[in-house]
Amino acid sequence: MTDVDKYLLEKLSSDNICKTKKIMGVFIDELYCYITKEIINTKSITYFIEKILEEEPIEKIIISESVDDDIQTLLVNYLTKNKVKFLFTDDYDEETGAYMVFVAKSGIQRKEMEYKTDIPYKYLDHIGNSLCKNCYKEIEKINADYAKRFKKPSLFKAKECIVCKDTKENKEDFYL
Numbered sequence: 001m002t003d004v005d006k007y008l009l010e011k012l013s014s015d016n017i018c019k020t021k022k023i024m025g026v027f028i029d030e031l032y033c034y035i036t037k038e039i040i041n042t043k044s045i046t047y048f049i050e051k052i053l054e055e056e057p058i059e060k061i062i063i064s065e066s067v068d069d070d071i072q073t074l075l076v077n078y079l080t081k082n083k084v085k086f087l088f089t090d091d092y093d094e095e096t097g098a099y100m101v102f103v104a105k106s107g108i109q110r111k112e113m114e115y116k117t118d119i120p121y122k123y124l125d126h127i128g129n130s131l132c133k134n135c136y137k138e139i140e141k142i143n144a145d146y147a148k149r150f151k152k153p154s155l156f157k158a159k160e161c162i163v164c165k166d167t168k169e170n171k172e173d174f175y176l
């Protein structure tokens with residue numbers, strides 16, 4: 001082993017690698033997790049923030065200005081109301097796709113930092129709406145807590161389901 005190898009081995013021990021890598025201007029060992037554009041740009045984002053805040057004390061949230069305008073408004077209202085520190089930046093992370101990062105109160109290191117959800121994408125933008133029986137059953141099975149954020153299916157208005165409508169429209173677009 002040469003001196004250079006030795007130097008690199010010492011300098012690039014995992015601790016130091018973490019110290020040098022940043023996502024949206026934050027060292028990765030200060031991050032609890034990050035969220036990608038696809039999840040942020042849906043109305044369910046406040047639901048996910050709520051879940052993260054339940055899991056870990058968060059110092060602040062950094063949000064990319066590239067996030068959709070209506071979602072930015074939603075976030076500002078939600079975070080202000082819940083007294084969560086946040087700031088906007090013109091940055092985002094190309095490599096990870098991060099558009100929002102959660103800075104932890106205490107330093108933590110973990111490998112998996114991307115916030116992932118098993119909730120199907122078609123539900124994410126329709127939180128708070130009423131669903132048909134089938135959709136309600138489906139989402140209740142996947143995540144009962146998330147299902148509670150929707151209105152329960154009404155017996156009299158069985159056909160009004162925004163998720164079904166959206167899925168159908170997308171399919172029609174696809175076949176055009």
Ligand SMILES: [Zn+2]
Nearest residue numbers: 132135161164
């Ligand atoms: Zn439906």
